[in-house]
Amino acid sequence: MNNTSQHDVDPTLAYPEPPASPLWHRQGPKPRPITPEQQRRNRELLLRAQHTPRPRSIKSLAEATR
Known part of the structure; x- marks a missing residue:
């Protein structure tokens, strides 16, 4: 059975x-590799950001800061 369909495009x-x-393309020197301590901190911040609930609306956030 052929897997192609009418919507497939011939690459030629x-x-x-x-x-x-x-x-x-970067023109400057290559960036320095980050240290294991920076990697650990980035991982912690990423995990915290992924598990922190986001506010439901911008209005409620603006009212909470008043």
């Missing part, structure tokens, strides 16, 4: 991908 008929913008 597609337009070629344009070249990447030079702005996508």
Whole structure:
């Protein structure tokens, strides 16, 4: 059985991908690797942000800060 459908595009008929913008490439020195302590802190902050409930609306947040 053939897995192609009418919506599949033949890659030979597609337009070629344009070249990447030079702005996508870094020109400066390579960034320093982060320390294990920075990795641990980033992991903790990410876990906290993922498990912290977000406010339901901006209005209730603005009223709570008044």
